Amino acid sequence: MSDKLTYKDSGVDIHAGYETVKLIKNYVKKTYTKGVVSDIGGFGSLFAIDKNEYDEPVLVSGTDGVGTKLMIAFKTDIHDTIGEDAVAMCVNDVICQGAKPLFFLDYIATGKLDPNKASDIVKGVANGCIKAGAALIGGETAEMPGLYSEGEYDIAGFCVGIVDKKKIIDGSNIVEGDILIGIPSSGIHSNGYSLVRKVFFEHKSYDVNEYVEELGSTLGEALMVPTRIYPELILDLISKFEIKGMSNITGGGFYENIPRMFPDGITADIDTKDINVLPIFKLMQREGNIDIDEMYSTFNMGIGMVMAVSAEVAENLISYLNEKNENPVIIGKTIKREGELKICHK
Missing domain, CATH: 3.90.650.10 (PurM-like C-terminal domain)
Structure with a gap:
């Protein structure tokens, strides 16, 4: 009888995923703001908007990654700030319309999940969220053996902000001489x-x-x-x-x-x-x-x-x-x- 195969035999270790979640929980909770409804681990992330704070609330979204700066992270083995970069690239776009960042979600993909390295990355994401005043309310860590070389990963993020419609900054009233x-x-x-x-x-x-x-x-x-x-x-x-x-x-x-x-x-x-x-x-x-x-x-x-x-x-x-x-x-x-x-x- 042939040996039985497991998911781990294919290169995916679900227990490493469990360990990662345990390591990042405290970082994530430090970012929570009053609008956070859900906790880490749910299928969807919930955030309540304070409708008394806005007359005509408009959501403003932004998504980005950090590009080949990741290759410098691999060379230096510095991984606790790259998540901060991912947050910055999104919230700095959103603020250009005058929108206050509400929440952020991250996506981390790697060939083989290293819980400690993933924890460092998310620590950076959490620090970035705290600086931006945004809650880290969800994310995804994907282990994809064969797609990434050993020790490599990618990170991208998604931010949603909010602004009153009458306060949107769109450049339409810029004139000569400004x-x-x-x-x-x-x-x-x-x-x-x-x-x-x-x-x-x-x-x-x-x-x-x-x-x-x-x-x-x-x-x-x-x-x-x-x-x-x-x-x-x-x-x-x-x-x-x-x-x-x-x-x-x-x-x-x-x-x-x-x-x-x-x-x-x-x-x-x-x-x-x-x-x-x-x-x-x-x-x-x-x-x-x-x-x-x-x-x-x-x-x-x-x-x-x-x-x-x-x-x-x-x-x-x-x-x-x-x-x-x-x-x-x-x-x-x-x-x-x-x-x-x-x-x-x-």
Whole structure:
């Protein structure tokens, strides 16, 4: 009689899944807000909206992953911040419409489930949710032997936020002469890592554990700095100032993302002279011999969020941000013109 096969023989260990759930429960519960109705382990995740808080509630959703930054996580064996990146990539999009993040769900896929590594990933997700004010109310961990190489995984996320219909920020009232204010990023965030890897590991043969003086850290540590999470700051600003439009500077850099908030017939002239370009970008540009326009069309260059406000609002907004030690930068102003941004580098 032939040996009996089990699911584990195919490479899927359901007991590793059970162990993962036990390890992540405390992280998940720390994110719960008053709207959470369900607990971890259900087939669906429940969240109650406070209908007394909104006149015409509109749900705003966003989904994303962290791209090939994951390959840096594999090289460095740093896994407790990559989940924070996944949260940031979603909530930073949602906040651009003025929406308060409500809840987040994650999806983690791997070839062989390592409960401790999965726990580290979810710990990062939970930390990101706490920073965003969102509840981690569900997710999925999929073990798929044969699809991923040993030690590799992927993570993606999904966020839902809420905003009153009359308070939606859509850029429709942006006019010529409005001021563009940039808020600093924490680093590369989670975009452009295919070029990052090309420069440092294929072109220049760096080691992730190599200490780089101008970075003040190892290369791997600099590349793994988690994406900054903006909702707490932006929601505060929205409550005090009229913000006409916002752009999360993700893949496509300045050229692709800033125009996404403009109405037809409006574009902008950008001046980069006051931007505090972070050391990691300077190093990468030099080592890769990358054209400056290529840098600004791929990376955030030290500016993670851009807001459009009237000239009358700009001065007070900048003063307020300075009081909060935010170091805002005026990066340009809007203009009536068809076509793409014009960026001046001095």
